Amino acid sequence: MKYSLEHEKYLNNIRKKKIWIIISQWGVLIVLLLSWELMALTGVIDAFIFSSPSRIISTLFTLWTDSNLLLHVGVTLYETVAGFLIATAVGTLVAIGLWWCENLRRIFEPYLVILNSLPKVALGPIIIIWAGAGTKAIITMAVLICIIITTINMLNGFVEVDKDKILLMKTLGANKLQVLTKLILPANVGTLLATLKINVGLSWVGSIMGEYLVSKAGLGYLIVYGGQIFKLDLVMASTVVLCLLAGLMYYLVALLEKKLNKK
Amino acid sequence: MKKVLTLNDVCLTYHTLQGETDALSHLNLEVEEGEFVGIVGPSGCGKTTILSLIAGILSPSSGSILLEGGDTNSLKCGYMLQKDHLLDWRTIYKNILLGLEIQGRISNDSLDYVADLLNKYGLKEFRNSYPHQLSGGMRQRVALIRTLALKPSILLLDEPFSALDYVTRLSVCDDVHRIIKQEKKTAILVTHDISEAISLCDRVVVLSHRPATVKYIHHILIEGEPLVRRKSPDFAITFDKIWKELDIKL
Numbered sequence: 278m279k280y281s282l283e284h285e286k287y288l289n290n291i292r293k294k295k296i297w298i299i300i301s302q303w304g305v306l307i308v309l310l311l312s313w314e315l316m317a318l319t320g321v322i323d324a325f326i327f328s329s330p331s332r333i334i335s336t337l338f339t340l341w342t343d344s345n346l347l348l349h350v351g352v353t354l355y356e357t358v359a360g361f362l363i364a365t366a367v368g369t370l371v372a373i374g375l376w377w378c379e380n381l382r383r384i385f386e387p388y389l390v391i392l393n394s395l396p397k398v399a400l401g402p403i404i405i406i407w408a409g410a411g412t413k414a415i416i417t418m419a420v421l422i423c424i425i426i427t428t429i430n431m432l433n434g435f436v437e438v439d440k441d442k443i444l445l446m447k448t449l450g451a452n453k454l455q456v457l458t459k460l461i462l463p464a465n466v467g468t469l470l471a472t473l474k475i476n477v478g479l480s481w482v483g484s485i486m487g488e489y490l491v492s493k494a495g496l497g498y499l500i501v502y503g504g505q506i507f508k509l510d511l512v513m514a515s516t517v518v519l520c521l522l523a524g525l526m527y528y529l530v531a532l533l534e535k536k537l538n539k540k
Numbered sequence: 541m542k543k544v545l546t547l548n549d550v551c552l553t554y555h556t557l558q559g560e561t562d563a564l565s566h567l568n569l570e571v572e573e574g575e576f577v578g579i580v581g582p583s584g585c586g587k588t589t590i591l592s593l594i595a596g597i598l599s600p601s602s603g604s605i606l607l608e609g610g611d612t613n614s615l616k617c618g619y620m621l622q623k624d625h626l627l628d629w630r631t632i633y634k635n636i637l638l639g640l641e642i643q644g645r646i647s648n649d650s651l652d653y654v655a656d657l658l659n660k661y662g663l664k665e666f667r668n669s670y671p672h673q674l675s676g677g678m679r680q681r682v683a684l685i686r687t688l689a690l691k692p693s694i695l696l697l698d699e700p701f702s703a704l705d706y707v708t709r710l711s712v713c714d715d716v717h718r719i720i721k722q723e724k725k726t727a728i729l730v731t732h733d734i735s736e737a738i739s740l741c742d743r744v745v746v747l748s749h750r751p752a753t754v755k756y757i758h759h760i761l762i763e764g765e766p767l768v769r770r771k772s773p774d775f776a777i778t779f780d781k782i783w784k785e786l787d788i789k790l
């Protein structure tokens with residue numbers, strides 16, 4: 278395809294802007310890291326309390342060689358992903374049930390609202406006693422944090438489907454199951470993706486909170502442990518790994534979204 | 541001519557927490573096979589209610605409705621709504637098959653019939669497109685074909701053009717008229733647009749204000765396509781008559 282000179286210019290401008298933004302994004306990170314390192318080197322900030330990029334990197338190396346970084350990553354990742362998947366699946370199933378039966382929906386609406394505003398972390402001690410002090414308790418915490426909002430979001434999406442579209446399905450002779458599978462569910466793929474994005478963040482909150490309360494391994498465990506023995510390098514290094522993993526998980530969901538939207 | 545539909549002294553009252561609304565009062569209407577009947581009336585007089593009754597979505601408070609000599613049943617009716625309500629995630633072809641799929645009527649015969657319709661009405665090249673790729677007028681045509689695919693004994697059109705802009709509307713009007721006449725379908729069109737009713741229908745039923753009852757029935761003697769009819773001198777005369785009968789006050 279051949280464009281006019283003016284259009285080429287317009288496209289070029291947009292391309293330039295895009296490149297400039299990407300360079301700036303990396304620039305911000307690099308400037309931040311460099312000034313952090315410099316301030317630590319020159320003693321403007323106390324590297325013992327504030328740590329520094331180089332100390333974080335060397336801590337990561339020792340973590341890798343001495344104390345099995347992969348194990349900690351694996352434990353936390355397992356808890357988070359399990360919590361994420363269970364909460365999304367069960368939350369969506371509950372939403373389908375509540376959509377199916379309007380009376381049920383009306384009965385449980387106030388409970389959902391209360392559960393949603395309750396800070397789930399407050400249930401920590403109860404969860405530990407009921408589920409035992411271990412991985413189960415942590416996954417339960419992650420599930421609890423995600424599940425209510427999943428149900429509320431999905432249910433909202435379900436009830437917001439155009440009433441006229443439901444009428445159309447009925448005039449075509451659809452029963453309730455067909456309305457669900459041919460209209461309500463496919464119409465809410467977008468809602469599900471938005472919910473997944475929220476749940477990526479929330480499931481990390483759940484697993485890390487859980488690890489703060491009870492854990493023998495995991496990134497949350499490293500952070501708490503590092504805080505207790507005043508090794509801020511360890512805290513920072515674990516936080517960096519956490520950032521990378523959370524970012525990666527979000528990226529995967531975004532990728533899934535792109536794939537579904539293309540269809 | 542064979543009678544397809546009879547409404548006999550039909551009344552309907554809606555009950556809500558705010559109170560009761562009499563929507564229809566002693567309404568009588570007969571529709572013959574192959575006829576194109578228009579129902580005009582002021583907004584909120586009960587036009588949609590009539591179609592819901594015929595489709596069996598509502599049951600009358602009193603009176604009776606006979607469709608092809610039997611009970612009303614949504615499966616005998618092809619209902620076309622204001623908006624096309626095509627499903628964004630299905631291709632045009634899949635959208636058209638929706639009704640057949642729901643009723644478990646996908647068979648070689650029905651697929652042949654659909655293929656025939658697609659061919660005749662220029663939708664073949666769009667069969668793998670998605671609804672957002674089509675113009676508003678084209679989408680409405682797809683909605684009509686989706687309805688026709690079920691071979692309904694009567695078509696119910698509820699202000700099917702009102703979501704379109706005026707110019708598109710004129711050509712979609714022509715399009716729908718042509719298709720319905722070519723397929724020899726019986727149809728009832730509900731609208732508040734007088735000129736639409738005159739240009740499409742063989743007979744125009746004028747309703748009173750709510751609760752609706754039949755006020756007057758016009759036999760439209762102007763022949764031809766909607767756009768041709770609009771040029772006839774009789775068109776303006778009939779328009780004027782119906783306009784007065786509607787008795788719209790601000």
Ligand SMILES: Nc1ncnc2c1ncn2[C@@H]1O[C@H](COP(=O)(O)OP(=O)(O)O)[C@@H](O)[C@H]1O
Nearest residue numbers: 554556561563582583584585586587588589590
């Ligand atoms: N489901 C309903 N419940 C209560 N009142 C209704 C309902 N549907 C329609 N109505 C009322 O009945 C009257 C006729 O409605 P409708 O048949 O939709 O009118 P039209 O299609 O002619 O604009 C209106 O006054 C409307 O408010």
Ligand SMILES: [Mg+2]
Nearest residue numbers: 587588589698
């Ligand atoms: Mg209406």
